[in-house]
Amino acid sequence: xxxxxxxxxxxxENNFNGSIRDIEVPERSYSRENKFKEINLEGKKSTLFKxxxxxxxxxxxxxxAISYFFHSASFEIKNLVKEISFKNDIIKSNNINPKVGEEIxxxxxxxxxxxxxxxKSQMVEEVSEKSIGKIKIINNSNKVQKLRxxxxxxxxxxxxxxYKSVTIPAKKYVIKxxxxxxxxxxxxxxxxxxxxxxxxxxxxxxxxYKKITGEIAEDFKGGLVGxxxxxxxxxxxxxxxxxxxxxxxTIMVKARTNLPKGFILNNDGVFKEVxxxxxxxxxxxxxxxxxxxxxxxxxxxxxxxxxxGLKKEKIDKYNVESTAFxxxxxxxKKDISVESLKSFNFELNGDLKYSKKFDKDDFxxxxxxxxxxxxxxxxxxxxxxxxxxxxxxxxxFWMSSIPNSxxxxxxxxxx
Numbered sequence: 001x002x003x004x005x006x007x008x009x010x011x012x013e014n015n016f017n018g019s020i021r022d023i024e025v026p027e028r029s030y031s032r033e034n035k036f037k038e039i040n041l042e043g044k045k046s047t048l049f050k051x052x053x054x055x056x057x058x059x060x061x062x063x064x065a066i067s068y069f070f071h072s073a074s075f076e077i078k079n080l081v082k083e084i085s086f087k088n089d090i091i092k093s094n095n096i097n098p099k100v101g102e103e104i105x106x107x108x109x110x111x112x113x114x115x116x117x118x119x120k121s122q123m124v125e126e127v128s129e130k131s132i133g134k135i136k137i138i139n140n141s142n143k144v145q146k147l148r149x150x151x152x153x154x155x156x157x158x159x160x161x162x163y164k165s166v167t168i169p170a171k172k173y174v175i176k177x178x179x180x181x182x183x184x185x186x187x188x189x190x191x192x193x194x195x196x197x198x199x200x201x202x203x204x205x206x207x208x209y210k211k212i213t214g215e216i217a218e219d220f221k222g223g224l225v226g227x228x229x230x231x232x233x234x235x236x237x238x239x240x241x242x243x244x245x246x247x248x249x250t251i252m253v254k255a256r257t258n259l260p261k262g263f264i265l266n267n268d269g270v271f272k273e274v275x276x277x278x279x280x281x282x283x284x285x286x287x288x289x290x291x292x293x294x295x296x297x298x299x300x301x302x303x304x305x306x307x308x309g310l311k312k313e314k315i316d317k318y319n320v321e322s323t324a325f326x327x328x329x330x331x332x333k334k335d336i337s338v339e340s341l342k343s344f345n346f347e348l349n350g351d352l353k354y355s356k357k358f359d360k361d362d363f364x365x366x367x368x369x370x371x372x373x374x375x376x377x378x379x380x381x382x383x384x385x386x387x388x389x390x391x392x393x394x395x396x397f398w399m400s401s402i403p404n405s406x407x408x409x410x411x412x413x414x415x
Contacts, residue, residue: 070395071403077363078389078414079319079355084308086326086348091307093298094343104306108338109265109295111254115246117239119278119285121229130180131187131223133216135160135195137176139168140211153178153195153214158187160195160220168212175217175339187223191216218292222277229285231278236287240276243289247274255295262300266328268346269296271338294338296330308352318354326350356387360411368409372400 094103135153139145145168150161159181168174180187195214200206251272255265271294279286304320305312327349330336336344366382367375375392383390394400403409 071399072408072410073392073394073402074410074412075363075393076391076412076414077358079358080387080389081353081355084352086307086350086352089307089348090331091346091348092343093296093346096342101305101309101311103343104298104302106296106298107263108341109255109258109260109263109297111258111293113247113250113254113291113293114288115243115250116286116288117243119229119239119287120232120235121285122232123230124227125230126226127228128183128225129222130183131185131189131220132177132179133160133189133191133220134175134218135162135178136173136215136217137162137166137168138173138213138215139170140213141208142170144169145208145212147197152181152198154198155189155193155195155214155216158182158189159198160187178220180220180223183223184225185223187220189216189220191219221290229278229280231285231287236278239287240289243276243287244274247272247289247291251291251293255293259297263297264300264303264323265295265297266326268328268330268333271295271336296341296344304354307348308354310354317357319357321353323352326352356384358388358413360413363411364406364409367402368406369404370402375402 092103093106095105098105137147147162147166147168149163149165151166153160153162160178161181162176162178164176166174166176193216195216196209197212197214200209200212251270252267255270259265272291274289274291277288277290279288300323301312301315303323304310304315308320310318329347329349331345331347363383366378370378379390394402
């Protein structure tokens, strides 16, 4: 214990005699050894403080250098896939003012396919047959026109007749089957030839003669006068089956080859009319299959907009799994006349999977140089958590901001 150099006087009241006595406290002083210890301790404290200060300064310089030269950010992005399941869902398709988002507009892809196979001849017979084809009857007048059964159409002096009576609306056309008036190969004519109705001219109705005309819509075939090979019946049936299989595969290959860009099709959307005929070509009997094909096709964006509920203008922002996995079945298909088809319903089954597209460059340019709060706001605004899972990692760990340089930002898209 340390004491002052002066004498300390303490007055103590004597309870026994009531007098006060002076008590002297002897003077004490530090020894030289204690003074050296104190000076040494103060020096050590000062040195320790300097070392700590230098360490903090060093660490600050190091962390600053690391932050400046090695600041980086990495992101792992996962596109979240959405799935829509269809089970006997009824979808509407309409070509006349379709309701946006409710009805899918459609188009028809049409083409012809022809195949032939050799046949065994059973016998030869004399024949006299008239060619058969189709006529496009055009009404350019302002009134409805009715034509009776076997109305005559003329082309190059040859007469063809309709099988049935027909009514053609004003400014419209219809296509009907017809046959040659006379048997013979010379009546086998190609489509595209223009025809007139001689009856109008005969009654001097020149206005109708000019405005109501015809055009061969489908080749006239089968006309023959002379000898014809009669095929073996068993061989004929077998070759028909073979041709039918070839037609099925060829039709879909040709359909996909001719499918316009941005359109999709489905097997059940195929309508075909196949006609079989026999013909002697270069002394060889042939079975010929001629198919007229019409296929319902959809613009893919129109289709996806209706079945997924996404707006058409936003479809390009999504990755969509192939629609080929969906099963498409037209309702009441056998009752549909494809040539006059305006609307129909179909049944849809299967799963449709889609996810939003992610653009790395857009992402990096959006977030570079942003602090933590700015980053969070931008992510919430531009990258919906239902569309993407985003994991962020920043180096060094004590930093939360995104580097300014795009070279220091890496983005990995997870499958």
